[in-house]
Structures are given as structure tokens and as C-alpha cells.
Amino acid sequence: MTADIFDALADELTDAATLARLHTRLAADADGAGVLDVAYRTVDTPVGPLLLAATPAGLVRVAFDIEDHSAVLAGLAVRISPRILRAPQRLDTAVRQLDEYFAKRRTTFDVPVDLRLTQGFRRSVVERLRAIGYGERASYAAVATAVGSPKAVRAVGSACAHNPLPVVIPCHRVVRSDGTPGQYVGGAAAKAALLRLEAA
Template identity: 80%
Template sequence: MTTDMFDSLADDATLARLHTRLSIDADAAGVLDVAYRTLDTPVGTLLLAATAAGLVRVAYDVEDHTAVLATLATRISPRILRVPRRLDTVARQLDEYFAKKRITFDVPIDLRLADGFRRSVVEQLRSIGYGDRASYAAVAAAVGNPRAVRAVGSACAHNPLPVVIPCHRVVRSDGTAGQYVGGAAAKAALLRLEAA
């Protein structure tokens, strides 16, 4: 039996139509708990995920998007669907950021994946302005625990919303970049983008 290449194209088109219909119906019925999409950027492909409350996760491709979606299914809800349009505003703002046309993000945020000390750190990161840098020690002091420098590093590594919440702006006390969830090259690229 041979397969006609047009049958394959029709199947792809049918699947795309069915997926679009499913996402619209699931969203309208209120049974879609997490919507996601990917976005190609100068620092790699980012996975964007949102709940009804707001942007809940930004993940670099080095984090393994499939594993990130599995974690979201476990920690938030298994009702996850690729619905790019629900994340169009975030995607547009990220594109503007990388084009140097935006210095802050204006999107609703859902911080349910950060709790305790890590959440305090993530919230503090939001106060580090575009083009500015803060040391891990300065962030530790700002959250009221000046000896928790390593814990700040861990909190930055577990920031659920890198780029949007700027953990890349946190550097070592000697000014060197330090570790980053998206990798050293991504952190260096973000710091260069904001310094230019």
C-alpha cells in the first residue's frame, strides 16, 4: 500500500484544525488549566506556560521542555494544552525585549511554583532594574538573610520565570556572571543586551 503525499498533508491540516478546535472549546469550557507555547529567541527556544492567574513558567530548552510540562502536570494540573494565542501578549513582549524596545514586562504573573525563601528572592529580583546588576550577597541582605548567599543562588536557579523575572541580573560579588538556569552563554547574552 502506498501513501499519497497529499493524504499526509490533509491529515496534518485536519489535525491542526482539530487541535485548534479542541483548544478553543477547552478554553471556553474552563477545563484548560495550563496553556503553553514555545518561542524562538536569541537565547534559544523558550517554553511559555500560563494559568488563568498569569504566566507561571518560562523554561529554556536546556531544561527539557517535556520534563517541564510533566512537572507542571504534577504540580498544577494535568489539563495542559498547547494554546499559543493565550500567550501572545507574553510572546510579543519578549520579542520587544530582545529587540531592545521593552525594558519591563507587563503581564500577570502566577508565582505558585516559588514558595518560602525562594519566593522572597524571586519577588526581590523584580526590583533589579533593566541594565542593573545585584550581587547574590546584596539580594540575600535585601530579603533579610545576609548569610543566605548560597540559598539565593539556589533560588535564582529555581526561578520559574527567567528573563521575565530577571535572575540573570544577579552576579557574584566580584562582578563575574556566575551560574544561570539557561546556561552561561544565555546569561552573558542577556547582560550584553541590557548593557548595550
């Protein structure tokens, strides 16, 4: 009986290893053939697991666990392409840079980004967020003024909430005029943690 259990376990481990190898080969072949439109992986961070997704053009989505990674992937399938596959290699550079950021060895990200998920005013705001330096904070009102719409404070808040690349494009650095953090796509605790990380 014990031998049967060990045999079954060995078969299961062999099957898991075989499936992992086949998946890796499938991802590499799909990428090489140009039919992998969105590659994704997850990475554990001090603010919880993050889903990273990239097109051939660059990083297209960073999502907190609170956003429901399965729902985010379903949305990417609709908005970009159903040709989505877990293919960690495409995201190795982004993962390395995130690791360096959380270890306080990196203050800016220089991975290629694909901003197709944001347009119009929201895109103007997202692009402006990149100018807010590490450890700095800007008010929603200041960002509204910087993008040429000083009365659009609430719209700036909405644009930050819909930033497709939080952490990498630092919407966490935008706070209320009274200095309080305000809302955040990853939740209040994640925003506070990111601000503390950069202030230390």
C-alpha cells in the same frame, strides 16, 4: 507512480491541516469551558527556544531548552494539573513582550504572573528580583540583604536557580560580588547574552 506520491502527499498535508484546525478548536473549547489549566507554547529567541506556560492566573513557567521541555511539562502536570494543552493564544502577549525585549524595545515585562511554583524564602527572592532594573546588576549578597537575610547568599543563588520565570523575572541580573556572572538556569552562554543585550 508519481501521481500516487503526489496524492499521498496531498492527503498527508490535508490531514496535517485538519489536525491543526481540530487542535486549535479543542484548545479554544477547553479554555472556554474552564478546563484548560495550563496552556503552553514554545518561542524561538536569541537564547534558544523557550517554553512558555500559563494558567488562567498568568505566566507560570518559562523554561530554557537545556531544562528539557518535556520534563518541564511533566513537572507542571504533577505540580499544577494534568490538564495541559498546547494553546498558543493564551501566551500571545507574553510572546509579543519577549519579542520586544529581544529587539530592545521593552525593558520591563507587564504580563500577569502566577508564582505558585515558588514559596517561602525563594518566593521572597523571586519577588525581589523584579526590582532589579534593566541593565542593572545586583550581587547575590545584596539580594540576600534586601530580603532581610544577609547571610543567606547561597540560598539566594538557589532561589535564582529555581526561578520559574527566567528572563521575565530577571535572575540573570544577579551576579557574584566580584562582578563575574555566576551560574544560570539557562546556561552560562544565555546569561552572558542577556547581560550583553541589556548593556548595549
